Amino acid sequence: MVIKQCILESVGAFTQNYDSAEPIFLENDVPKFYFQIIEGKVKLNNYNAEGKEVLHNILENGQSVGESSLFLDGTYPVNAIALTSSKVLKLPRSAFIDLLLTNPEISMEINKRISSFLHFKHVMGQIICTHNPMAKIKALLDYLKSIHKDKEPFSFQVPFTRQEMANLTGLCVETTIRTVKTMEMNNIVKIRNRKILY
Incomplete structure (x- = not known):
């Protein structure tokens, strides 16, 4: 508050x-x-x-x-x-x-x-300038987690939908979905019950 x-x-x-x-x-x-x-x-x-x-x-x-x-x-x-x-x-x-x-x-x-x-x-503004979708999403997640108290891996539940993440990063939603799946395969994020944990 x-x-x-x-x-x-x-x-x-x-x-x-x-x-x-x-x-x-x-x-x-x-x-x-x-x-x-x-x-x-x-x-x-x-x-x-x-x-x-x-x-x-x-x-x-x-x-x-x-x-x-x-x-x-x-x-x-x-x-x-x-x-x-x-x-x-x-x-x-x-x-x-x-x-x-x-x-x-x-x-x-x-x-x-x-x-x-x-x-x-x-x-x-810096995220929008890069052409690498994973770099855009990771930069967004890094910033969001930086204001979160718990810094342990996968302790932060992303409060945005894939569509909202796409709108924030200037990506289309399909690219965002594919990129998040790639990040999960690379053990950068975990997905539980459709929620992204970072």
Whole structure:
């Protein structure tokens, strides 16, 4: 949890439920709220000129959504869409800024969160530049596991579907499936009940 739920509620946050495929905000909306997922899964995406989805991230329980845009005078550069039925805390922008100004430890956590997202974007930018599918998927898995506590082999269950991994790495889903199978044969990953362990 980026900010404790009780703290957010004490300064005016309220809970809103979203159905699967329902937008939390859309590209070019003006940021008005701090969003933090209580439960569910949310994707950040937009579409390129050809109409193909560009997936930027998938966020889960306890993670915040789109907070970096609250510090700018502009609009959201991406869409935030619920992937599952989701319960989200919403705090008005002005109350969020006041909370950060009066709580330096919370401000530091938000800075860490934004820095982590920027690092993720940098890693993903490097992944897109390579033409080796295994290198792309391995770089994604290395990054995801780097923020996981347990570093033992096969201790990390990848939270993404093959389609989501394909969208994140710029590969087609068929290539992603074949590459993951090759990685399993090379003992880089294990697959149990269709879940990828790294």
